Amino acid sequence: xxxxxxxxxxxxxxxxxxxxxxxxxxxxxxxxxxxxxxxxxxxxxxxxxxxxxxxxxxxxxxxxxxxxxxxxxxxxxxxxxxxxxxxxxxxxxxxxxxxxxxxxxxxxxxxxxxxxxxxxxxxxxxxxxxxxxxxxxxxxxxxxxxxxxxxxxxxxxxxxxxxxxxxxxxxxxxxxxxxxxxxxxxxxxxxxxxxxxxxxxxxxxxxxxxxxxxxxxxxxxxxxxxxxxxxxxxxxxxxxxxxxxxxxxxxxxxxxxxxxxxxxxxxxxxxxxxxxxxxxxxxxxxxxxxxxxxxxxxxxxxxxxxxxxxxxxxxxxxxxxxxxxx
Amino acid sequence: xxxxxxxxxxxxxxxxxxxxxxxxxxxxxxxxxxxxxxxxxxxxxxxxxxxxxxxxxxxxxxxxxxxxxxxxxxxxxxxxxxxxxxxxxxxxxxxxxxxxxxxxxxxxxxxxxxxxxxxxxxxxxxxxxxxxxxxxxxxxxxxxxxxxxxxxxxxxxxxxxxxxxxxxxxxxxxxxxxxxxxxxxxxxxxxxxxxxxxxxxxxxxxxxxxxxxxxxxxxxxxxxxxxxxxxxxxxxxxxxxxxxxxxxxxxxxxxxxxxxxxxxxxxxxxxxxxxxxxxxxxxxxxxxxxxxxxxxxxxxxxxxxxxxxxxxxxxxxxxxxxxxxx
Numbered sequence: 259x260x261x262x263x264x265x266x267x268x269x270x271x272x273x274x275x276x277x278x279x280x281x282x283x284x285x286x287x288x289x290x291x292x293x294x295x296x297x298x299x300x301x302x303x304x305x306x307x308x309x310x311x312x313x314x315x316x317x318x319x320x321x322x323x324x325x326x327x328x329x330x331x332x333x334x335x336x337x338x339x340x341x342x343x344x345x346x347x348x349x350x351x352x353x354x355x356x357x358x359x360x361x362x363x364x365x366x367x368x369x370x371x372x373x374x375x376x377x378x379x380x381x382x383x384x385x386x387x388x389x390x391x392x393x394x395x396x397x398x399x400x401x402x403x404x405x406x407x408x409x410x411x412x413x414x415x416x417x418x419x420x421x422x423x424x425x426x427x428x429x430x431x432x433x434x435x436x437x438x439x440x441x442x443x444x445x446x447x448x449x450x451x452x453x454x455x456x457x458x459x460x461x462x463x464x465x466x467x468x469x470x471x472x473x474x475x476x477x478x479x480x481x482x483x484x485x486x487x488x489x490x491x492x493x494x495x496x497x498x499x500x501x502x503x504x505x506x507x508x509x510x511x512x513x514x515x516x517x518x519x520x521x522x523x524x525x526x527x528x529x530x531x532x533x534x535x536x537x538x539x540x541x542x543x544x545x546x547x548x549x550x551x552x553x554x555x556x557x558x559x560x561x562x563x564x565x566x567x568x569x570x571x572x573x574x575x576x577x578x579x580x581x582x583x584x
Numbered sequence: 585x586x587x588x589x590x591x592x593x594x595x596x597x598x599x600x601x602x603x604x605x606x607x608x609x610x611x612x613x614x615x616x617x618x619x620x621x622x623x624x625x626x627x628x629x630x631x632x633x634x635x636x637x638x639x640x641x642x643x644x645x646x647x648x649x650x651x652x653x654x655x656x657x658x659x660x661x662x663x664x665x666x667x668x669x670x671x672x673x674x675x676x677x678x679x680x681x682x683x684x685x686x687x688x689x690x691x692x693x694x695x696x697x698x699x700x701x702x703x704x705x706x707x708x709x710x711x712x713x714x715x716x717x718x719x720x721x722x723x724x725x726x727x728x729x730x731x732x733x734x735x736x737x738x739x740x741x742x743x744x745x746x747x748x749x750x751x752x753x754x755x756x757x758x759x760x761x762x763x764x765x766x767x768x769x770x771x772x773x774x775x776x777x778x779x780x781x782x783x784x785x786x787x788x789x790x791x792x793x794x795x796x797x798x799x800x801x802x803x804x805x806x807x808x809x810x811x812x813x814x815x816x817x818x819x820x821x822x823x824x825x826x827x828x829x830x831x832x833x834x835x836x837x838x839x840x841x842x843x844x845x846x847x848x849x850x851x852x853x854x855x856x857x858x859x860x861x862x863x864x865x866x867x868x869x870x871x872x873x874x875x876x877x878x879x880x881x882x883x884x885x886x887x888x889x890x891x892x893x894x895x896x897x898x899x900x901x902x903x904x905x906x907x908x909x910x
């Protein structure tokens with residue numbers, strides 16, 4: 259069993275450097291941009307993506323330098339830009355336990371600051387001057403923006419298939435985490451199997467991460483995740499626990515589930531009823547099983563690398579996905 | 585006097601190629617993206633930016649190839665992305681004579697399709713594989729996104745200075761037109777004075793273009809521009825005619841102008857009264873004078889190049905800015 263404290267202690271030096279670069283590197287001509295960006299960038303994010311790039315570089319046996327840290331924060335900027343545009347899209351009231359940015363500053367400002375962060379991220383990649391990295395980043399952002407739209411269009415489709423769900427979370431989450439890991443390998447000058455393995459590792463980790471995230475939206479406690487629970491359900495967003503339950507449900511329960519998720523106003527009781535129905539068909543435990551499956555495949559990619567403290571750390575991080583509560 | 589028909593005839597072959605590439609090049613995995621993008625991309629835009637890149641390359645004495653056309657459309661994608669995000673921001677009811685995209689599909693979809701077009705533009709630049717071009721593009725998009733935010737923040741400031749106004753339109757318009765011209769030179773492998781001159785030419789042309797645009801928002805006829813007239817004023821957006829009038833107005837008229845532009849609901853009569861006051865202080869004629877000044881400086885940059893049919897065409901295009909009605 260991996261403990262959160264153990265991981266946090268192990269990554270503390272890297273996280274500190276990432277925070278420093280995020281703070282120092284981030285300056286805009288327009289003070290207001292700093293204000294909004296700071297709000298989203300320093301809201302207690304996990305820095306998972308920059309951290310993974312750094313660890314991927316080290317896993318390849320390369321040293322990480324100040325240049326590595328300058329580069330890695332671009333993944334946090336891209337992520338923050340997505341969150342900002344997503345806030346508008348999802349009309350989420352809370353994000354990481356605080357009011358969503360667009361409720362404080364309005365949609366307009368939030369869209370534009372998202373654009374700014376996105377531009378900054380591309381700018382960092384250009385300053386790195388590596389065409390392979392730019393190739394990965396630009397393919398990634400295209401896939402991501404298509405994914406956001408797919409997700410929006412899927413809101414009307416309560417009978418989303420498991421396959422379509424994976425397509426959405428690939429683009430929404432897995433592709434960026436995958437890019438961070440792949441860029442770590444490129445930054446370490448590894449263009450062969452290491453690059454391929456790290457890209458696949460990141461992708462598999464990304465699937466596991468998003469599946470767990472979607473599970474926590476049903477089963478997490480609001481005080482721990484800092485998010486409203488049941489947000490996805492209330493918005494009619496179909497995720498894996500729902501899909502897997504629907505698959506097995508008898509006709510009556512199936513119709514009830516579909517009716518509940520399509521409601522315009524979902525009450526606490528509606529959500530509790532849906533949870534009970536999903537539970538009845540092992541929707542939660544089977545979702546956990548799927549996440550475990552991705553984690554195991556991700557670990558298999560790591561095993562291709564020589565054993566090292568960095569590999570150990572990445573393994574623990576990967577396993578932690580399954581037990582995390584926030 | 586330059587006629588619109590004369591210019592349109594001269595650029596017809598280039599425009600046709602640009603349209604073909606825009607249509608062919610543009611395919612997304614998600615059909616819905618095509619639908620929204622088509623709406624904004626094929627709504628009768630002027631293709632000014634791609635056209636300028638092509639003409640800039642030729643002005644440098646280089647041939648334009650199919651690769652040039654593939655590259656130049658990125659400027660139309662960037663422009664369209666800005667328009668989409670701007671539509672949300674401005675809450676404009678009409679854009680090029682049709683309903684603004686966000687009224688047809690909702691803010692959420694429009695934001696995301698804007699993101700997609702932006703990603704596509706970066707992708708095209710990466711595929712070109714020229715780091716200098718990527719450098720120009722990434723600096724440009726950062727400046728532009730800051731500019732959009734500046735403009736939003738300035739909405740509260742009815743006493744915007746002429747200097748601040750130039751800062752806004754530099755970032756909003758001039759920098760992208762400048763980038764298109766500069767990239768034309770880079771694409772032609774001209775890194776010395778030609779690149780510098782074309783960057784400056786584009787910037788000066790951009791100022792002239794936006795100043796005229798802002799003037800037409802007061803003096804254009806809705807049937808010709810395809811836009812509501814007085815849009816900027818109704819939104820409280822301060823542009824050059826207003827600034828120049830305010831500068832000269834007596835205390836009473838000054839206060840009246842400020843009161844009118846700050847109104848939450850601007851009636852037709854309010855707008856007409858404001859126009860009369862601006863007219864009284866030569867706000868329109870002095871704005872036209874400023875635009876002419878930029879056009880003359882832009883023409884001076886063109887004169888540094890050898891005389892050629894392309895230079896002649898660019899000169900006519902530049903002069904046309906001053907007489908255009910749409």
